[in-house]
Amino acid sequence: MTLPVHLRHDETFVLNLGPQHPATHGVLRVKLTMDGEYIVKAEPVLGYIHRMHEKLAEAGTYPQFMPNTARMDYLHALAFNHGYALAVEKAAGIEVPERAEYIRVITVELNRIASHLLWWAAFLLDLGGFTPLLYAFDDREQIIDLLERVTGSRLTYCYMRFGGVYNDIDDEFITGTRDFITRLRSRMPRMYHDLVTHNIILIKRIKDIGFISEEQCRRYGATGPVARGSGINYDVRKNEPYSVYQEFDFDVPVYSECDSMARYMVRMDEIEQSLRIIEQALDKLPDGPVMAKKVPKILKPGLGYHYSAVETARGSLGHMLVCNGDKNPYKLKLRSPTFSNLSLYGEVAEGMLLADALAFMGSLDLVIPEIDR
Amino acid sequence: MSGYWNDILVGSKSLVTGLMITAREFFKPVVTEQYPYDVPEMTPLFRGHVELIANEETGAPNCIVCMACQRACPSDCITLAGEKKEGEKKKSLTQYQLDFTKCSLCGSCVEACNFNALQFSKEYNLCSFNKDDFIIDLVKRLEDQN
Amino acid sequence: MSVIESVKAAIEKVVPFSETVIPADPAGEGEEQQPDQVVHSAGAKEVDFAKTGCSLDVLCTAEQILDVAHALDGEQLFIESIAGVDWPKEDQIEVVYTFSHFQDSDVRVMVRLRVPRSEPKVPTISKVFSGADWHERETYDFYGVEFTDHPNLIRILLPEDADFYPLRKDYMP
Numbered sequence: 182m183t184l185p186v187h188l189r190h191d192e193t194f195v196l197n198l199g200p201q202h203p204a205t206h207g208v209l210r211v212k213l214t215m216d217g218e219y220i221v222k223a224e225p226v227l228g229y230i231h232r233m234h235e236k237l238a239e240a241g242t243y244p245q246f247m248p249n250t251a252r253m254d255y256l257h258a259l260a261f262n263h264g265y266a267l268a269v270e271k272a273a274g275i276e277v278p279e280r281a282e283y284i285r286v287i288t289v290e291l292n293r294i295a296s297h298l299l300w301w302a303a304f305l306l307d308l309g310g311f312t313p314l315l316y317a318f319d320d321r322e323q324i325i326d327l328l329e330r331v332t333g334s335r336l337t338y339c340y341m342r343f344g345g346v347y348n349d350i351d352d353e354f355i356t357g358t359r360d361f362i363t364r365l366r367s368r369m370p371r372m373y374h375d376l377v378t379h380n381i382i383l384i385k386r387i388k389d390i391g392f393i394s395e396e397q398c399r400r401y402g403a404t405g406p407v408a409r410g411s412g413i414n415y416d417v418r419k420n421e422p423y424s425v426y427q428e429f430d431f432d433v434p435v436y437s438e439c440d441s442m443a444r445y446m447v448r449m450d451e452i453e454q455s456l457r458i459i460e461q462a463l464d465k466l467p468d469g470p471v472m473a474k475k476v477p478k479i480l481k482p483g484l485g486y487h488y489s490a491v492e493t494a495r496g497s498l499g500h501m502l503v504c505n506g507d508k509n510p511y512k513l514k515l516r517s518p519t520f521s522n523l524s525l526y527g528e529v530a531e532g533m534l535l536a537d538a539l540a541f542m543g544s545l546d547l548v549i550p551e552i553d554r
Numbered sequence: 555m556s557g558y559w560n561d562i563l564v565g566s567k568s569l570v571t572g573l574m575i576t577a578r579e580f581f582k583p584v585v586t587e588q589y590p591y592d593v594p595e596m597t598p599l600f601r602g603h604v605e606l607i608a609n610e611e612t613g614a615p616n617c618i619v620c621m622a623c624q625r626a627c628p629s630d631c632i633t634l635a636g637e638k639k640e641g642e643k644k645k646s647l648t649q650y651q652l653d654f655t656k657c658s659l660c661g662s663c664v665e666a667c668n669f670n671a672l673q674f675s676k677e678y679n680l681c682s683f684n685k686d687d688f689i690i691d692l693v694k695r696l697e698d699q700n
Numbered sequence: 701m702s703v704i705e706s707v708k709a710a711i712e713k714v715v716p717f718s719e720t721v722i723p724a725d726p727a728g729e730g731e732e733q734q735p736d737q738v739v740h741s742a743g744a745k746e747v748d749f750a751k752t753g754c755s756l757d758v759l760c761t762a763e764q765i766l767d768v769a770h771a772l773d774g775e776q777l778f779i780e781s782i783a784g785v786d787w788p789k790e791d792q793i794e795v796v797y798t799f800s801h802f803q804d805s806d807v808r809v810m811v812r813l814r815v816p817r818s819e820p821k822v823p824t825i826s827k828v829f830s831g832a833d834w835h836e837r838e839t840y841d842f843y844g845v846e847f848t849d850h851p852n853l854i855r856i857l858l859p860e861d862a863d864f865y866p867l868r869k870d871y872m873p
Contacts, residue, residue, distance in 0.1 A: 235842070
């Protein structure tokens with residue numbers, strides 16, 4: 182019996198990709214069994230940046246875990262802030278003023294754009310294009326400057342509080358954000374689509390590469406742009422609206438090509454949708470306090486299991502909180518989106534060329550500290 | 555076959571468009587900041603490490619050693635001590651040590667303070683080869699400032 | 701029939717619904733009872749989605765989990781996470797599975813089961829949901845729950861040579 186070249190397993194070798202490899206965006210190691218240029222088996226090895234955040238949560242009080250949330254997904258830190266704040270608010274029954282929720286949505290969406298821009302830059306860097314990185318960083322810098330103005334930090338934000346946000350936004354932030362929206366909208370078609378999306382090299386590199394079927398997404402529990410690139414219309418913001426997302430009119434971009442290009446397009450369209458959300462939120466921004474009155478200093482949520490999900494730039498983030506009436510969380514389970522998204526890597530990368538597997542890995546948008554927690 | 559030629563045509567057009575965009579960018583003004591020569595201004599809410607606020611009249615720290623900041627800190631980086639001097643109602647601060655190596659700049663201590671004694675500094679130029687440089691004595695820092 | 705109703709029907713074939721309160725929160729509540737007297741009978745219950753974030757709360761036994769997983773797989777749910785919770789007072793470890801649905805909103809099924817702390821053994825569902833593979837390895841890693849028939853039950857986040865289960869309540873670093 183003669184097998185095609187890429188399936189002949191008699192002569193293979195093991196190749197370690199990482200843990201220190203620029204294409205893995207952090208300390209991820211992938212053990213590849215190779216047959217020439219083809220991958221026979223890919224096995225991601227995790228845990229190089231594991232910090233046991235779940236135990237840290239049990240050791241401190243509820244507010245004391247807030248700074249840790251930003252250290253998991255450093256690219257979309259505010260969504261992790263938001264998710265944890267919502268989980269605890271749900272458990273403790275804290276009402277959040279409307280203005281605070283609007284501010285949360287504005288900052289989270291700005292952060293989502295920053296995250297997608299950085300993914301875009303890094304993904305193209307993986308594929309060998311250096312110039313787009315600098316253009317994306319130019320735009321990302323504007324967002325970070327805006328967020329620094331309200332949150333006080335540039336990357337690992339600790340902005341949300343139970344019952345509101347740390348401080349109010351000012352007029353300069355609002356005009357700055359509006360200017361940024363016009364700026365990014367005018368730059369999108371040229372700097373992003375003409376320069377990169379329509380570029381023949383990119384299309385040849387990522388079209389029809391990394392096929393993830395709808396069924397695979399379901400079996401592995403992949404969410405976010407990975408699922409939406411496979412034709413699944415699933416977005417936590419629409420499916421189980423949290424915060425004030427039901428007030429806004431936005432679309433969920435879905436592409437059913439199932440390849441890396443589809444995931445690329447989902448993220449590019451999501452940037453535009455986020456801009457729409459921010460614009461509407463700024464228009465509708467109500468007056469009022471940004472912090473709920475009567476938030477107890479020491480939170481002691483009652484007994485029970487509470488699950489709360491939010492949509493981060495990478496997928497559905499879940500916080501499962503088990504409370505037992507103490508001032509510490511009894512158990513906090515973090516369901517990080519990329520952990521599930523990466524788990525399908527082994528199955529999909531089988532039989533791929535090594536260079537394609539790297540392009541595919543980039544399209545998953547990995548943030549290693551979030552996988553390892 | 556027409557697909558092949560079409561690919562080449564569309565492909566070269568996309569490459570030329572891309573090159574034109576980068577070429578045009580080449581003549582645009584510089585967006586980067588020349589850091590050591592161009593020093594950025596920190597926004598009013600910028601979070602540097604915390605510092606003590608002095609009383610406007612006496613110049614002594616506002617702190618009354620209630621320990622709220624120490625309890626609120628998630629990473630145990632605040633150590634403070636105080637004593638009650640004779641003839642004074644409140645405790646006065648003798649030592650306030652911040653271990654900046656562990657601080658995550660979350661702002662819990664500033665929020666916990668009810669006596670307007672803590673604020674964020676605007677210092678961002680912090681680097682050293684020595685770990686001990688980041689164990690900051692805030693009382694001494696305040697005295698040096700006065 | 702809406703998704704939630706057909707999911708309910710599918711679960712009912714494996715785990716009967718009971719209106720009586722499942723002893724969900726033993727810490728504190730069961731203080732007067734002796735640990736061995738706390739009986740966690742299998743049963744499923746509808747819960748308030750707005751309050752808990754779940755629409756169904758299913759308490760089953762370790763033997764039933766594979767059937768529950770098959771039932772949920774048939775209803776096109778996807779696996780969200782697997783978590784462990786340690787209950788040293790009752791000498792039990794709880795494994796919590798959460799499943800959700802892509803199309804229908806507000807469908808989240810929380811499946812819980814308890815195994816003795818001394819011999820935590822649960823059949824794997826990684827043959828049904830491939831994504832459960834890593835989640836089960838993580839639970840094994842942190843709690844020492846052994847998933848029988850798992851294809852590759854090794855440490856995932858901790859180093860290979862670790863000999864402790866850090867999320868058990870009695871583990872102190």
